[in-house]
Amino acid sequence: MLRSAIVLIFAVLGFASTAAWSHSGGTDRNGCHMDHKTGIRHCH
Incomplete structure (x- = not known):
């Protein structure tokens, strides 16, 4: 159970980092x- 929770957390974090x-x-x-x-000027 703990292992599957850890895998799920890493999967969500991996997906979130590719969304940017x-x-x-x-x-x-x-x-x-x-x-x-x-036609819009924007800053970072």
Whole structure:
């Protein structure tokens, strides 16, 4: 029972870490850049 709970926790954590998609693109000195698809400038 404990082993299956640990496996489940690691599976959920592994899925959650892949849910964050990064994107390429340079940022300016403020850490911002223009998203050309939406026309919106955003910062990280």
